[in-house]
Amino acid sequence: MNKLPDLEAWAIFAAVAEQRSFSGAAATLGLSKATVSKAVARLEARLGQSLFHRTSRRLSVTEAALPLAERARAMLAEAEGAEEAARDGAASPAGRIRVAAPMSFGLAAVAPVLAGFLDEYRQVEIDLNLSDSRTDIIAGGFDLALRIGEPPDSSLRIRRLCAVPxxxxxxxxxxxxxxxxxxxxxxxxxxxxxxxxxxxxxxxxxxxxxxxxxxxxxxxxxxxxxxxxxxxxxxxxxxxxxxxxxxxxxxxxxxxxxxxxxxxxPASLHLLTPPGTLRPARVEALIAWLARHLRD
The missing domain is CATH 3.40.190.290 (D-Maltodextrin-Binding Protein; domain 2)
Incomplete structure (x- = not known):
């Protein structure tokens, strides 16, 4: 009988890929560096391939492991969403949300809207990244992104919010x-x-x-x-x-x-999120807030 997937190792792999550091992933996950290293080694042995290039100064995902890192992040996001859905809103939304938005639009429209959201949801933290470049939200580990113009042809979940005159x-x-x-x-x-x-x-x-x-x-x-x-x-x-x-x-x-x-x-403002049917309650709350407040 086939072994069950090592979901813990996949989650740790996703964290290391995002942080580009075993120490950073350990700090983020609240684990020891040894536990993180063993989990990655366990997954590499199971897959029969190296997942990272390691040097004394740098850690990077191997080319073959790049698509695996994206799928690992998607699995982790899906699991987080499932757990929060299971709690059925018993607790208020809490945790960190990573958001990407265009620079000018982010300063003019998004930042003021986020201030109201953070005042309403005191247990939520937002990491806002403003850039006019096309951010890869999967590789960048973002929970959602706002983009003006034609949406990308991809597996991302895309929602049109409004026209931009x-x-x-x-x-x-x-x-x-x-x-x-x-x-x-x-x-x-x-x-x-x-x-x-x-x-x-x-x-x-x-x-x-x-x-x-x-x-x-x-x-x-x-x-x-x-x-x-x-x-x-x-x-x-x-x-x-x-x-x-x-x-x-x-x-x-x-x-x-x-x-x-x-x-x-007019261009259109779109909200993009990683693929998957379940999202953490904090992300769902922010999506609803942005959809309501950015329509104008």
Whole structure:
């Protein structure tokens, strides 16, 4: 008869892979380093392969073990969710949640929402990672991620939360110097500031379903939308930016939305979680909170 899976060893392997350290995993799990080392050795013997490259200064997952690390994290998350589901909410949600979000959106919208959540759920801790790069939430050990744009084609669980409107904006100074375009095709003759995380031409839709594509060519290309705002204020160009970056500047009249009859298609805000049907109660609580408070 086949042996049952060594679930303890798989859980410890997942922790070591995440921490990139036997000592770090031991501290996280509340175990001795010897216990962690023996569990990994036990799993390696059972699988017949090395799971880590070990040097005096560095520990890294072997290429063959990378997919195993992802599955181990998924198994651990599923087990945690099963235990919390079994408790049936007898205790308040508690524990640590790792969250990934875009930098500008995270500062403008996510951080204020998390403050209210942490005030409501005093036993929960949140580790918030803000980056405009495409974070691998499985490899990074994240419980959930927020992303703007097309969701990845993957095994991740994906939930659309809301639309994210974009505006074509310029400063009054720029418009006074270079004129105000009245048709989207005229943008090709203007200085356009680009966002490198969303490369490619701008697509705009106008009256009678007319569509125009314009490739931004200008003095500044940045991987942060916020980095384009000073150049906009200085009258150096026109930009296509989301409302969460330029909304307050539009209200103060420091920037103006131009081409009112031409609209860029809105992006969508998606919430991504690792595969699996069960999630810890703390993660379910945060998902519900984000869905409720980020709709606007």
């Amino acid at each position: 974009f505006h074509i904006v310029a400063s009054p100074l720029y418009l006074a110097r270079h004129g105000r375009p009245v048709h989207a095709a005229e943008l090709a003759r203007h200085r356009l500031l680009g966002y490198s995380n969303a490369p490619g031409p701008w697509r705009l839709y106008g009256p009678d379903d007319e569509a125009v594509m314009v490739r931004p060519v200008g003095p500044l290309l940045a991987n942060s939308g916020d980095a384009l705002v000073p150049a906009l204020m200085a009258g150096l160009g026109i930009a296509r930016l989301p409302n969460f970056i330029v909304g307050l500047h539009l209200e103060s009249k420091a920037l103006e939305a131009i081409l009112p009859d031409w609209t860029p298609p």
